[in-house]
Amino acid sequence: MRHSHRIIRLLARLRERGIDHQETDGCAAPPEALMHDRAASVPTLVISPRSEWGLGQTLNLLKELDIYRYIPISVKSGGHGYFNGATCKGIMLNLTRMDKQHISEEVLFIQPGCVLGQLIDLLAKHRKAVPHGDCFGVGVGGHFLTAGWDPLLARRHGLGCQSVIGGRVILWDGEVINVDEKNNSSLLRAMRGGGAAGVGVVTELRLRVFDEPPRATWCFARLSKDQLSICRAHEIFSKAWNLPRDISVSFRFHFDPCQLEPICSFNIYSLLTPDETISHLKVHLGLEITSYFIDKSKWTEGPVISSRLIPASKLLTANPGMLAEMSSTSLHKSPLLYWNEQVVLREMGRSYFTSGSHWIRLDCGAMLEELYEQFESAQDHPSRNRLYTLVILGGGRMLELQEECSMPLGKALARFEGHWDESYEEKRWIRAFTDKLSLIIRNCEDKVLQRPYRGDIWTIEQAEDAKLDGTLKTYDRRFT
Numbered sequence: 001m002r003h004s005h006r007i008i009r010l011l012a013r014l015r016e017r018g019i020d021h022q023e024t025d026g027c028a029a030p031p032e033a034l035m036h037d038r039a040a041s042v043p044t045l046v047i048s049p050r051s052e053w054g055l056g057q058t059l060n061l062l063k064e065l066d067i068y069r070y071i072p073i074s075v076k077s078g079g080h081g082y083f084n085g086a087t088c089k090g091i092m093l094n095l096t097r098m099d100k101q102h103i104s105e106e107v108l109f110i111q112p113g114c115v116l117g118q119l120i121d122l123l124a125k126h127r128k129a130v131p132h133g134d135c136f137g138v139g140v141g142g143h144f145l146t147a148g149w150d151p152l153l154a155r156r157h158g159l160g161c162q163s164v165i166g167g168r169v170i171l172w173d174g175e176v177i178n179v180d181e182k183n184n185s186s187l188l189r190a191m192r193g194g195g196a197a198g199v200g201v202v203t204e205l206r207l208r209v210f211d212e213p214p215r216a217t218w219c220f221a222r223l224s225k226d227q228l229s230i231c232r233a234h235e236i237f238s239k240a241w242n243l244p245r246d247i248s249v250s251f252r253f254h255f256d257p258c259q260l261e262p263i264c265s266f267n268i269y270s271l272l273t274p275d276e277t278i279s280h281l282k283v284h285l286g287l288e289i290t291s292y293f294i295d296k297s298k299w300t301e302g303p304v305i306s307s308r309l310i311p312a313s314k315l316l317t318a319n320p321g322m323l324a325e326m327s328s329t330s331l332h333k334s335p336l337l338y339w340n341e342q343v344v345l346r347e348m349g350r351s352y353f354t355s356g357s358h359w360i361r362l363d364c365g366a367m368l369e370e371l372y373e374q375f376e377s378a379q380d381h382p383s384r385n386r387l388y389t390l391v392i393l394g395g396g397r398m399l400e401l402q403e404e405c406s407m408p409l410g411k412a413l414a415r416f417e418g419h420w421d422e423s424y425e426e427k428r429w430i431r432a433f434t435d436k437l438s439l440i441i442r443n444c445e446d447k448v449l450q451r452p453y454r455g456d457i458w459t460i461e462q463a464e465d466a467k468l469d470g471t472l473k474t475y476d477r478r479f480t
Contacts, residue, residue: 006065017054027042036351043091069479071091074091075092076092078143080135096328112205114139114140115326123209131163132148145191152307154397158396165206165207166188167202193405216304219274219293219298221292222263231365234285236289237363237364247269252388253372253375254388261376262372262375278296335350353417353418360413381429386418387419389414391414409449
């Protein structure tokens with residue numbers, strides 16, 4: 001590495017302070033530094049502090065040795081980000097060992113190294129809730145600073161990042177600051193969807209929690225191509241927009257190994273009983289659409305944690321206490337221990353992948369049909385099980401809290417992923433297929449919004465924002 005003299009001095013200072021670190025060959029990452037994307041850069045040095053003190057000392061050393069000016073630095077909590085911002089060719093600050101969490105007086109205190117699986121366990125034990133995504137292995141640091149779309153809770157309670165009420169941040173020179181409504185309030189807004197504007201490293205997040213809802217109910221209806229056309233004729237998303245906030249609607253396109261045709265799953269999540277939910281569907285979506293959900297034997301009702309375990313392995317479903325033992329390392333090492341086989345193949349196993357995400361208009365019926373036809377064209381391809389597309393309705397509390405967070409929000413979101421392993425042919429086919437998915441979705445894009453959903457950005461340029469840049473300028477002390 002260039003500027004190796006700086007690295008030599010840094011290593012000596014880290015050893016003096018007992019801060020764990022590991023040099024690599026630049027080709028193979030140690031287990032704690034692994035990213036979900038196998039194409040991610042491998043850092044030359046991984047520093048893994050266990051405490052706020054250790055991290056503060058590390059940042060102070062980086063400033064003192066003028067390393068920021070010459071060597072790239074990245075920060076990793078879970079390593080699931082789509083543009084691999086958690087890694088680089090230089091130095092990775094690995095936060096996976098900073099994983100303490102507790103709940104006190106309706107506030108969740110959580111360190112960035114926790115993964116969502118650990119959080120799901122804590123919330124269930126306390127019978128509390130906060131909106132969050134459905135991937136067990138996502139690190140909470142990146143997740144709650146940029147995203148937190150909950151298919152069950154978001155319309156009623158907002159995004160996870162909109163529940164952030166404060167935290168602690170170590171600036172790049174090692175100074176620790178407290179952030180809340182009274183202290184560094186401009187930075188609080190940047191912590192709600194803006195990645196804290198990159199001013200330093202967040203060592204603690206504080207989120208408002210609420211009592212766990214008494215139930216979660218859901219029903220996933222598999223639609224034929226003709227039924228999807230009926231949904232288009234009924235302007236399904238435009239009508240679903242007026243559903244009670246306790247009900248969330250989405251469409252998911254993918255393949256099942258046991259079925260040749262693509263699956264279009266029309267998904268309903270609800271905080272109401274099946275009977276209450278069906279009654280609202282009749283009023284807002286009409287009898288013909290509601291007929292897809294009228295068979296109550298197809299509905300599932302249970303505690304919130306049961307909805308979190310829908311994609312789980314049989315072992316994890318039978319032993320939910322395993323959630324407390326999760327880490328990003330264990331999920332990368334043994335994904336089938338936690339996820340069912342289809343989910344690992346389609347999205348949760350480490351792989352090479354491409355993805356995209358766009359805010360879309362509510363008049364998206366034609367887009368849904370085109371997505372189905374595109375998937376239909378892939379039904380004979382051996383890589384078909386490595387694809388999925390999700391189209392989900394937003395609104396409700398998310399939009400009400402728009403001014404309090406630092407990213408633009410639309411009314412509906414469409415996102416896709418395509419995965420592959422080592423095969424060049426597989427890579428070429430997946431990329432060509434997902435390029436077509438992207439074109440279909442972009443034809444229905446909400447042009448009013450200038451940035452995609454922050455949790456799904458796949459290039460660093462998509463994170464650019466004038467207000468966040470201003471916040472960074474205020475707090476950035478790397479070169480002063």
